[in-house]
Amino acid sequence: MSYQQARWIEPLIFELSKQGRVGWALPGKPRERINIPKELLREKLELPELSEPEVVRHYTRLSQMNYGIDSGFYPLGSCTMKYNPKVCEELAALETASCIHPNQAEETVQGALELMFRLERFLAEIAGVARVSLQPSAGAHGEFIAMLLTHAYHKSKRDDKRDQVIVPDSAHGTNPASAAMAGYEVVTVPSNARGRVDLKALKAAVSERTAALMLTNPNTLGLFEDQIIDIAKVVHDAGGLLFYDGANLNGILGKTRPGDMGFDIVHFNLHKTFATPHGGGGPGAGPIGVQRELEKFLPVPVVEYDRKRKRYYLDYNRPHSIGKVRAFYGNFGVLVKAYAYILLMGAEGLNEVTEAAVLNANYIMHKLLGVEGYELKFDASGPCKHEVVFSTEPLKRETGVTARDVAKRLLDHGIHAPTYYFPPIVPEALMIEPTETESREELDRFVVALNTMAQEARSNPEKLRSAPMATAIGKLDEVKASREPILSWRAHRKLAKK
Amino acid sequence: MVKAGDYDVPDGLYYSREHEWVKLEGKLVRVGVTDYAQSKLGDVVYVELPEVGKQVKQAAEPKIKEMELGAVESIKAVSAVYSPLSGAVKEINAALQERPELVNTSPYNEGWICVLKLSALEAELKQLMDAKAYAEYLKKL
Numbered sequence: 196m197s198y199q200q201a202r203w204i205e206p207l208i209f210e211l212s213k214q215g216r217v218g219w220a221l222p223g224k225p226r227e228r229i230n231i232p233k234e235l236l237r238e239k240l241e242l243p244e245l246s247e248p249e250v251v252r253h254y255t256r257l258s259q260m261n262y263g264i265d266s267g268f269y270p271l272g273s274c275t276m277k278y279n280p281k282v283c284e285e286l287a288a289l290e291t292a293s294c295i296h297p298n299q300a301e302e303t304v305q306g307a308l309e310l311m312f313r314l315e316r317f318l319a320e321i322a323g324v325a326r327v328s329l330q331p332s333a334g335a336h337g338e339f340i341a342m343l344l345t346h347a348y349h350k351s352k353r354d355d356k357r358d359q360v361i362v363p364d365s366a367h368g369t370n371p372a373s374a375a376m377a378g379y380e381v382v383t384v385p386s387n388a389r390g391r392v393d394l395k396a397l398k399a400a401v402s403e404r405t406a407a408l409m410l411t412n413p414n415t416l417g418l419f420e421d422q423i424i425d426i427a428k429v430v431h432d433a434g435g436l437l438f439y440d441g442a443n444l445n446g447i448l449g450k451t452r453p454g455d456m457g458f459d460i461v462h463f464n465l466h467k468t469f470a471t472p473h474g475g476g477g478p479g480a481g482p483i484g485v486q487r488e489l490e491k492f493l494p495v496p497v498v499e500y501d502r503k504r505k506r507y508y509l510d511y512n513r514p515h516s517i518g519k520v521r522a523f524y525g526n527f528g529v530l531v532k533a534y535a536y537i538l539l540m541g542a543e544g545l546n547e548v549t550e551a552a553v554l555n556a557n558y559i560m561h562k563l564l565g566v567e568g569y570e571l572k573f574d575a576s577g578p579c580k581h582e583v584v585f586s587t588e589p590l591k592r593e594t595g596v597t598a599r600d601v602a603k604r605l606l607d608h609g610i611h612a613p614t615y616y617f618p619p620i621v622p623e624a625l626m627i628e629p630t631e632t633e634s635r636e637e638l639d640r641f642v643v644a645l646n647t648m649a650q651e652a653r654s655n656p657e658k659l660r661s662a663p664m665a666t667a668i669g670k671l672d673e674v675k676a677s678r679e680p681i682l683s684w685r686a687h688r689k690l691a692k693k
Numbered sequence: 694m695v696k697a698g699d700y701d702v703p704d705g706l707y708y709s710r711e712h713e714w715v716k717l718e719g720k721l722v723r724v725g726v727t728d729y730a731q732s733k734l735g736d737v738v739y740v741e742l743p744e745v746g747k748q749v750k751q752a753a754e755p756k757i758k759e760m761e762l763g764a765v766e767s768i769k770a771v772s773a774v775y776s777p778l779s780g781a782v783k784e785i786n787a788a789l790q791e792r793p794e795l796v797n798t799s800p801y802n803e804g805w806i807c808v809l810k811l812s813a814l815e816a817e818l819k820q821l822m823d824a825k826a827y828a829e830y831l832k833k834l
Contacts, residue, residue: 361755368771383756400755616769622733673768677738678793 198609200666201259208253209684212243218250260667262611264472268637270559272582272614272626273367273415275445275467276474277552280539283470283532292531297523301508307527308507312498314534315482321537321545322439322461323454324484328493329525334442335369336520337462337481338409340494341438342377343517344460344485345407347492348436351515357406357435363392365416365618367442370409379406386620390416390573392426401433411440412456413447413580415618415626416573417556427457436460436489441481444468445630446553446581449546459486470536471529480529491515496524551631552581555638559583559629562642568593568649572621582628584621591623596652596659598623601645603670604662608644697828701728703801707818708827709777711752713762714801715821718808721783725805726765726774726796729831737796739766740789743807749776751817762807765796774806778817784808 245253263269269276287293295304315327331337342360349357360374361382371381384400387393391414401408408430412420420426430437439458445468447453453461465471466479473479485493495516496509509524540548560583563569568590571583587598602612602625614626629638651658661670681687695702702708707715712730716723731737741763743749752760752775762774762782785807789795796804811817822830 359757364756380758385754396754619770619772674736674738677736677768 198607198665200262200609201256202667203256203260205253205256205260207684207687208243208245208250209241209688211245211249211253214244216244216246216249218245218247262606262666263474267609267611268629268633268641269611270613270627270629270641271474271611272417272584272628273442273617274474274614275442275464275581275628275630276611277445277630278632279470279472279532280536282539283535286535287528287531293528302506305507308498308509310534311524311527311530312500312507314530314537315498317534317537318463318482319484321444321448321452322441322463322484323452324458324461325487326490326493326497327463327482327484328497329480329482329530330494330521331462331481331483332521332526333466333477333479334462334464334481335373337464337483338369338373338438338440339376340481340483340517340520341409341460341462342373342379342407343520344483344489344492345436345438346377347515347517348489349406351492354434357404359402359404360406361397361400361408361430361435363410363414364620365390365414366409366411367415367440370411370440374407374409386414386416386573388574390414390418391420391422394422394425394429397426397429401429401435403434405430405433405435407436407438407460409438409440410458411442412453413443413582415443416584416621417443417446417579417582417626417628418573418577419446419580423456431457438462442467443581446549448549449542450549454484454486459489460484465529465533469533471532478526478529480526480533482525492517494518494520548631549581552629553578555629555631555633556581556583556627558635558638559627559642562638563645566646566649568652569625569645581630582626584618585625585627586621587623587625590649590652594652594656596656598625600656600659600662601625601648601652604648604651604659605644606663607665608640608647609665610641610644695824695828697729697831700732700831701801702824702828702831704824706801706824707777707821708824708830709752709775709821710830711775711777713752713775713777713806715777720810722778722780722809722811722814723805724762724774724777724807724809725800727827728800730765730772731797731800731804734765734767734772734796735769737765737767737793740764740793740796740806741766742785742787742789743774743782745782745785747782749780749782749809751779751813751820752776766793776809777821778809778811779813780809780811782807783810 264276318327331340359382360379362370364383364385374381382400384396385393436459439453439461441463461484463482466473495511495513499510500507557578560579569585570589572586591597598615602615605612712727714725714727743763750759760775762776764771764773786805
């Protein structure tokens with residue numbers, strides 16, 4: 196192991212500020228003060244004052260203390276932190292994509308509208324649905340829109356007693372949150388010993404109050420819900436809808452389609468599966484696909500094609516629509532990247548994405564199964580999909596070293612930590628998603644690192660407990676950070692003064 | 694006191710499969726989370742207390758909101774506190790708002806969550822475990 200992250204002693208940009216230093220110049224005379232109401236004017240803005248090179252150096256140093264998929268392996272389960280081809284970025288940055296304005300006349304942005312029109316058809320084909328709305332800003336927004344569509348659907352049937360949404364205990368926290376935000380009561384069903392939805396419990400949970408079941412498939416344990424046809428029947432027979440959480444779409448691309456499994460509403464995370472970098476807070480895109488009977492409720496606008504005039508246009512004339520869910524037309528830049536990625540890969544390529552992603556996860560699963568200290572909590576007889584959830588409980592029992600310690604020590608190997616302590620139904624969980632873009636050498640390096648740590652936990656557990664050492668920032672006090680968060684420079688300054 | 698591995702399981706309390714404890718206090722019961730639960734949660738950073746007067750149902754499958762007595766948030770996760778018995782919330786432990794860590798340091802005493810006024814004590818108490826049975830249950834997890 197030889198990894199050392201850059202470690203600058205870098206002050207905050209506010210602390211670097213020198214009064215009166217200017218890094219810009221505007222042509223002509225300073226403009227007369229424009230007409231801003233007095234009560235909105237501030238005397239002191241407290242903005243940092245620096246020269247351009249000072250700013251560039253500051254942020255370059257900060258970036259050197261960062262870690263991303265471009266710096267190394269990033270097996271953060273459930274997040275699909277895969278490598279995104281740079282050509283997609285280049286295309287999204289083209290003037291014709293990045294310098295158009297949402298208020299431009301339709302005839303001047305025909306190319307952009309055509310791209311959206313075609314992307315919608317691609318996504319509908321991939322998911323096996325009738326139509327797609329590209330509007331939602333990101334994953335949880337898409338989930339929430341799905342709940343609004345569910346509500347509109349039942350309301351149209353004059354079926355207004357449906358006030359419950361069922362969610363498995365392995366679900367992402369955003370599922371129950373989205374359902375609750377939409378006004379539904381959340382009913383949780385447990386997983387069975389095979390790590391899948393407990394069908395018996397599901398049967399007991401559905402009723403004339405069931406509005407929908409929200410399901411991720413493959414689920415957060417990286418396991419395919421192989422009883423999905425039965426699950427769909429139970430929910431549909433009770434009059435409920437099936438919502439597909441697209442978080443793990445990377446595990447089924449081209450192999451099977453949510454629509455074919457019986458899902459009525461499907462959501463995508465373009466920023467996970469379709470080549471938009473994420474993890475930095477966005478922007479993302481969370482399109483929603485629906486089957487025919489839900490189509491009329493989709494948000495406005497949708498892109499349509501007028502055959503007579505040979506023109507694409509934005510259709511707002513949809514009387515049953517749930518309405519507008521976002522300013523303008525979604526995160527267009529993300530849509531460009533997704534469109535480029537799908538064209539780049541082709542149907543064959545998307546198939547291979549899933550094959551490689553699943554193969555890589557299974558490779559890691561089999562390599563780690565032999566390592567004492569790590570175990571699978573659920574049925575390991577079949578293959579996993581694109582991710583695998585190990586428990587480090589045996590290691591904790593033997594040495595006191597926790598999943599968090601292991602995750603943090605991994606940083607010292609120059610590898611990003613897997614997701615840990617999720618899903619909560621696995622104690623001491625390490626959720627590993629290698630993604631399709633990693634080589635066998637990289638996977639081996641990861642396996643060796645986990646092996647080394649299992650040894651280290653026995654010979655020198657303190658090393659794991661005090662990790663990370665090789666990173667810009669060492670071990671953080673997470674409890675203090677949660678109990679007394681300092682989230683702004685002003686709060687930081689206030690505290691420093693005390 | 695019964696021990697299950699490293700976990701304390703005091704005698705005289707009743708326990709649920711969801712790792713809540715119940716202490717009978719005349720016509721009322723005091724409820725909290727067990728030593729096992731707090732240990733699995735890790736450092737508690739926030740306790741969402743139920744509202745006084747809230748009607749709750751005894752926990753069963755499938756889980757619904759009416760079975761929840763708030764939630765305990767640790768740096769690992771947010772976990773619902775499931776009501777071990779049916780009834781109404783009579784009193785809450787306001788001290789947890791300032792000192793959520795009491796759940797970790799004193800799960801069976803200062804870290805109690807709330808007091809319930811019950812609606813069906815006799816029948817429902819049979820669904821719970823005594824210290825010995827709960828200790829056995831923990832060993833199997």
